[in-house]
Amino acid sequence: MGKNKLKKFAEMDTYEHVFQASFEDVKSKDFILKGKWHEKYFKNDRPIVLELGCGKGEYTVGLAELFPEKNFIGIDIKGARMHRGATDAVAKGLHNVAFIRTHIELMQSFFALGEIDEIWLTFPDPQMKKVRKRLTSSRFLNLYRTFLKPDGIIHLKTDSAFLYEYTNELVKENAFCVMVNVQDLYKSDYQDEILSIQTYYETKWLDHGLPIKYLKFHLPVAGEIAEPEVEFEFDDYHSAGRGVKKREAFDKHADARRKGK
Numbered sequence: 001m002g003k004n005k006l007k008k009f010a011e012m013d014t015y016e017h018v019f020q021a022s023f024e025d026v027k028s029k030d031f032i033l034k035g036k037w038h039e040k041y042f043k044n045d046r047p048i049v050l051e052l053g054c055g056k057g058e059y060t061v062g063l064a065e066l067f068p069e070k071n072f073i074g075i076d077i078k079g080a081r082m083h084r085g086a087t088d089a090v091a092k093g094l095h096n097v098a099f100i101r102t103h104i105e106l107m108q109s110f111f112a113l114g115e116i117d118e119i120w121l122t123f124p125d126p127q128m129k130k131v132r133k134r135l136t137s138s139r140f141l142n143l144y145r146t147f148l149k150p151d152g153i154i155h156l157k158t159d160s161a162f163l164y165e166y167t168n169e170l171v172k173e174n175a176f177c178v179m180v181n182v183q184d185l186y187k188s189d190y191q192d193e194i195l196s197i198q199t200y201y202e203t204k205w206l207d208h209g210l211p212i213k214y215l216k217f218h219l220p221v222a223g224e225i226a227e228p229e230v231e232f233e234f235d236d237y238h239s240a241g242r243g244v245k246k247r248e249a250f251d252k253h254a255d256a257r258r259k260g261k
Contacts, residue, residue: 035112057085062197111147
């Protein structure tokens with residue numbers, strides 16, 4: 001591990017709003033703040049909103065600034081990325097934000113039933129070949145039910161046509177209540193303060209002319225969730241774009257598309 005990463009991890013250990021819990025820490029017991037986030041950490045009864053796969057934390061911090069009447073928690077396993085958002089929160093003096101470094105699959109160990117009001121999924125990996133790993137799959141929606149309030153809200157913001165179509169069909173298949181469904185967010189008539197917040201990867205997709213899709217729906221507290229029996233066309237680029245080689249390949253592909261090749 002590079003010295004820069006070790007430095008970031010060490011610095012985050014000094015942040016009171018960052019919690020770094022390993023798999024071993026919570027695999028057989030609940031996290032110390034489970035069911036007590038309002039009382040012990042935020043010290044208020046305002047709604048709690050999660051951003052799962054928060055990356056650099058731009059959205060978590062941006063939402064916390066826009067909505068001081070709510071509490072926000074960003075969650076990701078990549079601590080070196082999270083360091084940026086965690087440090088920005090300190091610099092901006094935000095007291096309604098926290099970060100947890102852990103696996104999303106372990107969320108049930110961190111939050112009690114009804115403790116969370118909303119979940120944001122911002123540009124998650126579409127996992128085109130692995131249904132169970134998609135953050136909007138029935139598997140994960142059932143996980144969210146273990147800590148969301150009844151009819152809690154799910155936000156999906158994505159550049160991936162594959163993930164959007166998959167999630168849209170799943171929502172229709174199960175007759176979930178849809179609040180917003182936009183296939184090209186920045187060319188639509190939809191007006192909301194959230195449009196002022198853009199992640200690093202979102203700006204890249206916009207620069208290359210990719211439409212950003214946004215889906216906001218209520219997740220019912222009970223009932224079996226059926227997977228859509230539909231085949232979806234794969235994205236022709238790496239949506240997550242996390243690695244240098246992937247980003248270079250995408251940039252080359254996007255340039256070719258703009259030139260009509």
